[in-house]
Amino acid sequence: MVTRTAEPRTHYLNVSYGVMSWLLTLDHKRIALLYLISITLFFFLGGAFAVLIRLELLTPAGDLVESETYNKLFTMHGVIMVFFFLIPSIPAVLGNFLIPMMIGARDLAFPRLNLASWYIYTLGGLFTLVAAIFGGVDTGWTFYTPYSSIYSNTHVILTALGVFIVGFSSVLTGINFIVSIHKMRAPGLTWFRLPLFIWAHYATSLIFVLGTPVLAIAIVLVALERVFGFGIFDPALGGDPILFQHLFWFYSHPAVYIMILPAMGVVSEVIACFARKRVFGYKFVAFSSLAIAALGFLVWGHHMFVSGQSVFASLVFSFLSMLVAIPSAIKVFNWTATLYRGAIAHDAPMLYAFGFIGLFTIGGLTGIFLATTAVDVHVHDTYFIVAHFHYIMVGGAVMGYLGGLHFWWPKMTGRMYPEGWAKLGALLIFVGFNLTFFPQFLLGYLGMPRRYHFYPDEFQVLNVMSTAGASILGVGYLIPMVFFLWSLRYGSAAGANPWDAKGLEWQTPSPPPPHNFPETPVVKEEAYAYSSQEAERG
């Protein structure tokens, strides 16, 4: 089972050396690492903006930075975290690395497109960074018209161009995943033998492909209006600024599922492995991913209940938004049921999975508040929303990403991370996260609007709690950063399958050879056949 290497074995990391061997690589595993480095940079950049935001909100007065600066801070935080960290995070790093291995392929279908997608990502990132350096942008990550198209005098075009460009990288990734999953599966690997990680990424890729172009055209239209004076959303010409919101949220609501679906895929893998059980209700979990992707496109209007959208449309969107809660609930119940009578190990990836379930449950349940029209009227654009989407995006997506990173780190690097530190990091992140964002639910219902630079005094205590939590959260994020780097040199060798996990990616050495498998594997059993493994051993 375990591959012993007497002499240095050729793997994807040592097959060639030099900067160019990385910058021109077509190997999906190396491209995944390129993405890992870039999105980590953006994560800490976005995090730095968050630190400044939380420090400013420590006191009710606007005393740390000017209002203009504060507005740029939350805008850059949102733009960078959403478009340059969360959306590419799990798909571009873990998905890129694992999908070919999980389906028993030598690479993705289009390796050159894969590399191109990283360059496009980098180019988009550069535009956004240049915009930030030249003074930033202050429209909010939502770029609402007519503020963005006419009134703002910051670097809207440069930033929007960055977002536009990075969209192409999403599209290319999506095409690559869809085609690979359809056409490159190993012999015997039928759809219902696929790991749930693959199902989740398939659903995610559909959103990439169907949604991203609509955001792209929305941005193009804003640019045409801003640069050339076209009349598209301009009320002075009879244009409707709300049309922009429709186009924007057609992508940006499903984008939330781009973030959470892959995390759900990670959690399915981790729970199955550490409970040593097949995921309960496999087909329901698999199809609920597709259901989320499909229904996710029908609900965007719940961002617009108080926008001046028609009352009838709001009711339709409210109804449809309720439906999307169901597949999410199905997943949570099935994960919980998977734990029943399992053999549960409490390693760090599993702690992240537990954290994910808890935080996603809260995020999902508060989503029902927002889908309920009359309650949303009150909490819309308050800190309740901020808390809700951070529970989904950070409590959900980032916990999933970190859990996945811990889980597959041995596979990616061939090294183990220090388990004690990892558990400490997971604990700090969980505690810090809740302390940061739970008070924001209370703030939101009290009525504190989002994007406020200064605020009435009575909101201060909860804001102080939130800032205190953020500092714990910040430390929590630094810990894995440090020990992952440490493990590259000092971590113990991992072996092919340190978790004794199922799945094709664990059947090849760590780090994997350049083309993943010595010969194409043939699949004879379903995913997560942990009990049959037991039977084999007698």
Add this chain to the structure above:
Amino acid sequence: MSLGFPLFPEQASTVAGRVDALYFFLVAISVFFAGLIFILVAYFAIKYRRRPGRKQADPVPDHVGLELAWTLIPLGIVMVSFIWGARLFVTLSRPPADALEIAVVARQWMWKFQHPTGQREINELHVPIGRPVKLTMASEDVIHSFFVPAFRVKMDVVPGRYTTAWFEASRTGEYHLFCAEYCGAQHSGMTGRVVVLELAQYQQWLRGRIVAEPPEVVGERLFAQLGCNACHHPDRPQLAPFLEGVYGTQRLLVTGETVIADEAYLRQSILDPAAAVTAGYAPIMPSYRGRVTEEELSQLIAYIKSLEKIQTTRSP
């Protein structure tokens, strides 16, 4: 509150309690399901932890009945929430007919209000208790949002059109008014207060303000200054329709469609007369876009609306 800082907003409107009731229903649902999940996960994680003697899991077959249960039960619950919310939302969207009508103009970064009797306020709104108040809101620049947490009322103010909101204050006092839609540099400074007074105090407050002309009087003067009465005049029925009693009626358009002559229609007819011409008339009216401000526009509309009340004898 003993904590020294609030954890729950005041209820100062007739709908606040109803919104909160739904909110608490959802909180109860959330606590139940989140609690259920947390307890089960924690219980399973401990009871079935891996230990000597428990290296492998017990196989548990899938259970379609369970899947159906946790599909259908949550579905039922969210449908309750949808229907409950929808009914309340429709209430929130329909101002009562007898409401006190206040014109709101939002701009970077202030709120301007005008009472039906002409009094104007900036960043401060005085309203009587126990009387529905309807806000007809317009923006001079970007999107803003009128938000009074204590009333549980929020509505975006969108440039180029009217949006409306309404509330009926149920408790006297001063309450926060926020702009909830990000609107630029001083967004967080675009705040104010709503002062709820007893009816007598409100009337006293109205009397105490500098006597301004009621909006319909200013509107009437504008109507003459802008030359509207050159065509909209009983002597020239072939040129333009009478405006007496026009507000709130069904209008047949040249396209064959009918519209209700509400604020939005009157606004459109002043700014873009050609967009919806009343049947039987030629599209000869010039646009007044750029020639009237949002406030003048609301005064003109107030005048046209007032014609309904003044005019008692109607041509047959």
Add this chain to the structure above:
Amino acid sequence: MAEGTTVLEHQFDDLDQQREASSLGMWVFLITEIMFFGGLFAGYAVYRSTYPDAFAEAGLHLNVLVGAVNTAVLILSSLTMALAVHAAQVDRRKALVVFLLLTILLGTVFLGIKVFEYADKFRHELVPGYAFAFEGPHAREATIFFSFYFAMTGMHALHMIIGIGILAVLTVLVRRGRFSSEYYWPVELTGLYWHFVDIVWIYLFPLLYLIGRA
């Protein structure tokens, strides 16, 4: 087959798999294109339903004859593209080159006519943001119509230019003998893209040129 093996990329098992994957990839890409233009169509639908008269009146300022001729040119280019794919399938390299060049030529003619039309709009000051001298009661909303006219036809023209670029590269590769009846799908995929751009125009033509004619 010797030629075939050189084009087989390492991640695929055989040429059939590679061809199917490439074809599926192209179709998925075309979906993104549908959604990209879809945003424009949705915006158009919103404003056309809001300002039907203004759109009808503004549409009269476009030249139906020119639009119809351009439609015919584009349909003809789709035919030559389809014939190019056919020539590639039956290994007739000379015919393939001829049809590709014809397609490029027709695409260029289309763009030439488009330039002529744009110049006309500039001359008559019907360009939002540059000079807009539309007369009539609907002048304001007509700005929106012409904004969409330029955004839609501009995006379409951009796709045409990209398509012509791809066709040019393809022609060079064909002359270098890179393709055969076994490995011809780059021609086919380019064809898919070209036909898609044609379809977009098939909708743009009635939406922009033909409304309000009666």
Add this chain to the structure above:
Amino acid sequence: MAAHIVPKRVYYLVFATLLLLTLVTVDVAFYDLGILSFPVAMLIATTKALLVIFYFMHVRYSSPLTWVFAIIGFFWLMILIGLTMADYLTRAWISLAGG
């Protein structure tokens, strides 16, 4: 799975039909069909688009997977346009005070 080779005759036929339909749609545009003029124009355009998709783009001879993705594209386009219009076409439904 060898590629299907479509006879050239089919291409010429499709081309002729497309030209004919172009003439028809131009001609029809000059008759006042009232509210029907828009649906008729779209019907003709869709017929033309389907001809191109089925024959020039070979979908008629393609695998079910290609059909699925082609349909998904247009279906999602309809979602985008349909739900957006669900807002714009119903804005007047709850308008005047008291409703």
